[in-house]
Amino acid sequence: MADIDTQLTDAATRCAAQGGQLTELRRQVLELVLRAEQPVGAYALLDQLRGSRASAAPPTIYRALDFLLEHGLVHRIERLNAFIGCAHAGHAHAHQFLICKGCGTTQELHDHATEAALAAAAIRHGFQPSRMTVETEGLCAGCVAG
Numbered sequence: 001m002a003d004i005d006t007q008l009t010d011a012a013t014r015c016a017a018q019g020g021q022l023t024e025l026r027r028q029v030l031e032l033v034l035r036a037e038q039p040v041g042a043y044a045l046l047d048q049l050r051g052s053r054a055s056a057a058p059p060t061i062y063r064a065l066d067f068l069l070e071h072g073l074v075h076r077i078e079r080l081n082a083f084i085g086c087a088h089a090g091h092a093h094a095h096q097f098l099i100c101k102g103c104g105t106t107q108e109l110h111d112h113a114t115e116a117a118l119a120a121a122a123i124r125h126g127f128q129p130s131r132m133t134v135e136t137e138g139l140c141a142g143c144v145a146g
Helices: 004-017 024-035 042-049 058-070 112-124 141-145
Strands: 074-077 082-085 095-100 106-109 133-138
Touching: 004 024, 024 042, 024 058, 024 082, 042 058, 058 074, 074 095
Parallel strands: 095 133
Antiparallel strands: 074 082, 095 106
């Protein structure tokens, strides 16, 4: 994964190309998400943001996160109600995550075989998916090793 400064620069370019603007607030929220070692919740982001923006409120964070989600810069981990930076920003892909119940780390995958199998299963059932997200819980290699 690229360093955070490069990711932020790329994010601004991507937003501009899509007709959006990575405002200073959105940039700060994205940077907080990218610097987080684990998926981070909106209220944890709000607490961190209040260090530089005392007037920040929940709608402030949620609007910024909605923008970042819309532009493919972050993902929402539904199971954890938290956010993680996209490891493949700029690429259209199904979202696959491995979530460790031991240490909380989350790894984003981009496995074409998994994506194809899910799409094929959906078609067999007459279902047309608009978004495919797989969240798998278990233990990472570090936690398994003890």
